[in-house]
Amino acid sequence: MSWNWQTVTWAAIALLLFAAEAMAPGAFMLWLGLAAAVVFGLVLVFPGLTVLAQVAAFVLLSFVSIQVYRTWFRGRERQSDRPLLNRRADQLVGRVVTLERGIVQGSGRVQIADAYWDVTGPELPAGAAVRVIGTDGMTLRVEAVT
Amino acid sequence: MGATLLAAVLVFAGVVLLFKTVRMVPQGYQWTVERFGRYTHTMDPGLHFLIPVIYGVGRKINMMEQVLEVPSQDVITKDNAVVKVDGIVFFQVQDAAKAAYEVATLEIAILNLVMTNIRTAIGSMDLDESLSKRDEINTKVLNAVDAATHPWGLKVNRIELKDIQPPRDLVDSMARQMKAEREKRANILEAEGFRQAAILKAEGEKQSVILEAEGEKEAAFRQAEARERLAQAEAKATEVVSNAIAQGNVQAINYFIAQKYIEAFKSLAEAPNQKFVMMPMESAGIIGSLAGIGELAKEALERQPSPAPATPPLPPRSGG
Numbered sequence: 001m002s003w004n005w006q007t008v009t010w011a012a013i014a015l016l017l018f019a020a021e022a023m024a025p026g027a028f029m030l031w032l033g034l035a036a037a038v039v040f041g042l043v044l045v046f047p048g049l050t051v052l053a054q055v056a057a058f059v060l061l062s063f064v065s066i067q068v069y070r071t072w073f074r075g076r077e078r079q080s081d082r083p084l085l086n087r088r089a090d091q092l093v094g095r096v097v098t099l100e101r102g103i104v105q106g107s108g109r110v111q112i113a114d115a116y117w118d119v120t121g122p123e124l125p126a127g128a129a130v131r132v133i134g135t136d137g138m139t140l141r142v143e144a145v146t
Numbered sequence: 147m148g149a150t151l152l153a154a155v156l157v158f159a160g161v162v163l164l165f166k167t168v169r170m171v172p173q174g175y176q177w178t179v180e181r182f183g184r185y186t187h188t189m190d191p192g193l194h195f196l197i198p199v200i201y202g203v204g205r206k207i208n209m210m211e212q213v214l215e216v217p218s219q220d221v222i223t224k225d226n227a228v229v230k231v232d233g234i235v236f237f238q239v240q241d242a243a244k245a246a247y248e249v250a251t252l253e254i255a256i257l258n259l260v261m262t263n264i265r266t267a268i269g270s271m272d273l274d275e276s277l278s279k280r281d282e283i284n285t286k287v288l289n290a291v292d293a294a295t296h297p298w299g300l301k302v303n304r305i306e307l308k309d310i311q312p313p314r315d316l317v318d319s320m321a322r323q324m325k326a327e328r329e330k331r332a333n334i335l336e337a338e339g340f341r342q343a344a345i346l347k348a349e350g351e352k353q354s355v356i357l358e359a360e361g362e363k364e365a366a367f368r369q370a371e372a373r374e375r376l377a378q379a380e381a382k383a384t385e386v387v388s389n390a391i392a393q394g395n396v397q398a399i400n401y402f403i404a405q406k407y408i409e410a411f412k413s414l415a416e417a418p419n420q421k422f423v424m425m426p427m428e429s430a431g432i433i434g435s436l437a438g439i440g441e442l443a444k445e446a447l448e449r450q451p452s453p454a455p456a457t458p459p460l461p462p463r464s465g466g
Contacts, residue, residue, distance in 0.1 A: 028168040032161065055153035059160030066168065066195060085191075086174055086209040088238055088301060114236075115303040116292055138240045138301060 004047070006054070010040035031069075035061035089135040092117070096145055102126040103142075110140070166198035176242035178204035188242045205246035211238040211303065214253060214260075218309075221265050225272040230311040234304075235260050235291075241299025249298045259294050260305060263287040273312060280307050397445060400438035 017033030039058045043049060049057075084091045092112060100116070101109040102125045110117055110130070121130060121142040130142035171177050173191040180186065181201050189203075196202070216233035223229060235256060239245040249255050267286045268276045276283065284305055292302040312320070391399060 025170075028164050031164060031168065050149065052149040052153045052156075055156050059156055062160060062164055063167070066164075070195060086176075086238075087240075088211075089240055113303070114288075115301060116289060117301075138296060138299070 006047075006051075007040060007043050010036055010043055010054070014040055031062045031065045032058075034065040035059075038065075089117075089138060089140065092132050092140060093134060095132045096129055097132070099124055099126050099128050099130055102128070107139075110142075163198045166202075167195055169194045169196055169203060174208065174210045175206055176209050176239075177206050178243055178246045180204040185243060185247060205242075207239055207242040207245050209239050209242065211236055214257060216257060216260050216264070219261055219265075221268045223268055223273045223276055224270060227273040227312055227316060229268070229273065229276065229313075230309070231264055231268065231307060232309050233260065233264060233307045235302065236304040237295070237300050237302045239299060240301050244297065244299025252298065252300075255298070256291070256295060256300070256302075259291050260287060263290045264307070266290075268310075273316075277310055277312075280310070283307060397438075397442050400442055404439050404442075 014033050014036035017029045017036055021029035021033060035058050038061050039054055042057060043054060095112065097110045097112055099108050099119070100111050103119065103121050103123055106120050106123075108119050108121070108124070108126075110119055117140050118138070119130065119132075119140045119142045120136065122144060124130065124144055129145040131145050132140045133143050134141040169177070169189065170193050171189050171191045175191065177189045178185055178187075179189055179196065179201055180203075183202075185204060186201070214235040214237070216235060218230050218232040220228050221231050237256060245252060264283070264287055267283045271279065271283075284307060288302060288305045291305060295302055311317075387399070
C-alpha cells in the first residue's frame with residue numbers, strides 16, 4: 001500500500017466526478033467516476049503503471065462501465081408509474097364517448113374535452129356510444145358499446 | 147512530456163465521446179435520432195446510449211401541451227367594421243418525428259394558420275354576430291386548424307379568441323344604442339305602470355259603486371221584509387184583539403184604553419219642564435174615552451148597585 005500522489009489524485013477525481021454528477025445530473029459523469037474509482041484500485045494494486053496506461057485504462061473503463069450497466073442493470077430499473085405521460089392519445093384508451101360525426105367509410109369524429117379526435121371503427125351513426133380501444137398515431141380506434 | 151500530452155488528448159477525446167454516447171432525455175421531451183443525418187427513431191424520456199459519431203441526436207421536441215399567443219390583428223367583418231382580434235392556441239405534439247421533419251418552423255406555421263382562419267371566420271359574420279358568437283368562431287377555427295396541422299403530428303386542443311375590439315367610435319355608438327334601448331324600455335315600463343294603475347283604480351271605483359248598490363238593494367229588501375213582518379204581526383195582534391172582542395165584551399177594550407189614557411196623562415203631569423201640555427188632536431177622543439168609561443160604569447151599575455166609580459181626573463190644564 002503506497003499513498004503516493006497518483007492514488008490520491010485518482011481517488012480525488014473519482015469523488016469530484018461523483019459530486020459533479022450529484023450536482024448536475026447528466027448521467028455521463030457517473031461512468032467517468034466509476035472508471036476513476038476502478039483506476040484508483042488498479043494504481044493501489046499495481047503501483048508501477050505509467051500515467052499514459054492509467055489514462056488509457058480510465059477512458060476504456062468508462063465505456064466498459066456503460067456496457068456493464070446496459071447488460072446487467074438495465075432490466076432492474078424502476079418503471080414509471082405514469083407511463084402514459086405526454087401521450088394524450090394513449091391516455092384516452094378505455095374512455096366511452098359519443099360520436100359527434102357518424103363513422104362513414106371507417107372514419108368519424110368525437111369530441112373529448114375541448115379537442116376533436118378522428119376515429120376509425122365499424123359503421124355507426126352519429127350519437128352512438130363508442131369505446132376507445134387503441135390508437136393509430138393520432139387516430140383513435142373505437143368499437144361500439146353494446 | 148509526449149506521454150502526458152497523449153494522455154491529455156486521450157482524456158479529452160474519451161470525455162467527448164462519452165458525452166456523445168450517454169444521452170438523457172428529460173420527461174416531457176422526445177429526441178429524434180439520426181444515423182448520418184437520416185432519421186431512424188425517437189428516444190423517449192430516460193437514459194439512452196448511442197454509438198457516437200454514427201448516431202446523433204437530431205431534434206429535441208417538446209411533447210408537453212404548449213400555449214401560443216396569437217398576436218393582435220385587424221380583421222374586417224362582413225359589414226365592413228374593422229375589429230382588432232387576438233387569441234390563444236393550445237397545442238400538443240403527438241408525433242415527434244412529424245413535428246421535427248414535416249414542417250420547418252412549427253410555431254410560425256401554426257400562428258399563420260390560426261390568423262388566416264380567424265380572418266375567414268370573422269369575415270363571414272357581421273359585427274354583432276362576431277361579438278356574440280365567439281364559441282362558434284372558436285369551434286370553426288379549431289376544426290380548420292386541427293385538420294390542417296394533422297400532417298405535422300400535432301393535436302390542437304383549443305383555440306380561444308381573447309379579445310375582439312371594435313374601433314372606439316363604434317364602441318361609443320354601441321353604448322349609446324344600448325342606453326337608448328334601456329331608456330326606451332324604462333319609459334315603456336313606466337307608461338305601462340301608469341296605465342295599469344289607472345285601470346286598477348277605475349276597477350276599484352266600479353267595484354265599490356256596485357257593492358254600495360248591492361248593499362242598498364239588500365237593505366231595501368230587508369226593510370221591506372221587516373215591514374211585511376210588522377204588518378203581519380199587527381194583523382195578527384189585531385186579529386187576536388178582535389177575536390178577544392168578538393168572544394168577550396167591548397167593555398174590556400174600553401177599560402184598557404181608559405187606563406192607558408190616564409197613565410199617559412199622569413206622565414205628562416209628572417214631566418219636569420211642562421211649559422205646555424200636549425192635548426190630543428181631537429178632544430172628542432177624550433170625551434169618547436170618557437163616554438166609554440161612562441158606559442162601563444153604567445153597565446156595572448146595572449149589574450150590581452154600588453157607589454159611582456171614581457171618574458178619572460180631567461187632564462191638568464197648562465199653567466201657561
